[in-house]
Amino acid sequence: MHKVLLLFSFIGVCYNSVEIGKYLKICKRNSVDLNDCMVDAVRKGIATMIEGIDELGTPPLDPFYQKDLKVEYNANQISAKMEIKNIYVLGLKDAIVHDARVRAEDDILHIEVDLTADKVYSMGEYQGQGQYNALKIQAYGDFNVTMSDLKFTWKLDGTTEKNASKTYIRINSFYMRPDVGSMMTYLTNNNAETKELTTFATGFANQNWRLLYREFLPFAQANWNKIGMKIANKIFLQVPYDDIFPIE
Numbered sequence: 006m007h008k009v010l011l012l013f014s015f016i017g018v019c020y021n022s023v024e025i026g027k028y029l030k031i032c033k034r035n036s037v038d039l040n041d042c043m044v045d046a047v048r049k050g051i052a053t054m055i056e057g058i059d060e061l062g063t064p065p066l067d068p069f070y071q072k073d074l075k076v077e078y079n080a081n082q083i084s085a086k087m088e089i090k091n092i093y094v095l096g097l098k099d100a101i102v103h104d105a106r107v108r109a110e111d112d113i114l115h116i117e118v119d120l121t122a123d124k125v126y127s128m129g130e131y132q133g134q135g136q137y138n139a140l141k142i143q144a145y146g147d148f149n150v151t152m153s154d155l156k157f158t159w160k161l162d163g164t165t166e167k168n169a170s171k172t173y174i175r176i177n178s179f180y181m182r183p184d185v186g187s188m189m190t191y192l193t194n195n196n197a198e199t200k201e202l203t204t205f206a207t208g209f210a211n212q213n214w215r216l217l218y219r220e221f222l223p224f225a226q227a228n229w230n231k232i233g234m235k236i237a238n239k240i241f242l243q244v245p246y247d248d249i250f251p252i253e
């Protein structure tokens with residue numbers, strides 16, 4: 006009985022190894038064309054990952070779905086608590102990959118990818134309460150945000166991690182700080198008590214979107230870091246370093 010189980014688990018382990026070349030273009034670590042190869046690899050990688058890769062457990066990227074996000078903001082006499090739910094982000098599939106820089110060393114991996122996107126559209130449900138001095142406001146409803154002319158660089162950093170005889174990369178950080186050309190927010194508010202404020206609030210938000218974006222950015226970045234690391238590690242922790250970036 007034990008032997009049979011052992012045999013099955015052994016077969017299981019063998020079949021578990023992912024043939025990554027099916028999904029991603031492989032670039033040689035020490036090639037002089039590594040950066041050019043990476044541009045192509047990211048283009049194809051995004052196209053493949055749009056619908057998600059079941060075998061690796063990566064989620065669909067466009068639309069990207071996030072169940073919820075909580076934000077608590079306290080500054081400039083404003084305190085606000087917001088919970089955003091059922092968030093969908095659309096637009097990554099039309100992003101253009103312009104350039105990439107890779108440093109793939111024995112113990113560290115650093116990847117930078119320059120991208121632009123004409124439009125990124127997000128929508129979801131929100132529930133929020135805010136306080137400005139003595140003024141308290143509660144609101145809930147739907148929202149959508151349209152961002153245009155985005156320019157951003159993905160920066161991924163990882164370190165090697167050994168597992169039995171194989172070496173993997175663990176991505177420890179995912180960073181981006183998108184430059185946004187314009188941002189337009191719409192809110193519906195289903196709270197009858199504050200409904201008449203909604204038009205004013207949205208107008209204010211859209212007139213001051215740069216300020217709003219800057220204040221919201223740290224929350225978004227913490228969120229992206231978590232998501233980016235999780236998705237990247239679905240690949241890097243399941244596929245040996247030498248299979249993703251083989252040495253020539």
Ligand SMILES: *[C@@H]1O[C@H](CO)[C@@H](O)[C@H](O)[C@H]1NC(C)=O
Pocket residue numbers: 148149191192193
């Ligand atoms: C965004 O929400 C507003 C208000 O609910 C709606 O009128 C508009 O059509 C939505 N935008 C898009 C692109 O769906």
Ligand SMILES: *[C@@H]1O[C@H](CO)[C@@H](O)[C@H](O)[C@H]1NC(C)=O
Pocket residue numbers: 018021166167168173242243
């Ligand atoms: C370690 O190896 C197992 C089986 O080979 C694999 O499933 C697992 O993902 C590996 N873990 C890491 C952190 O590399």
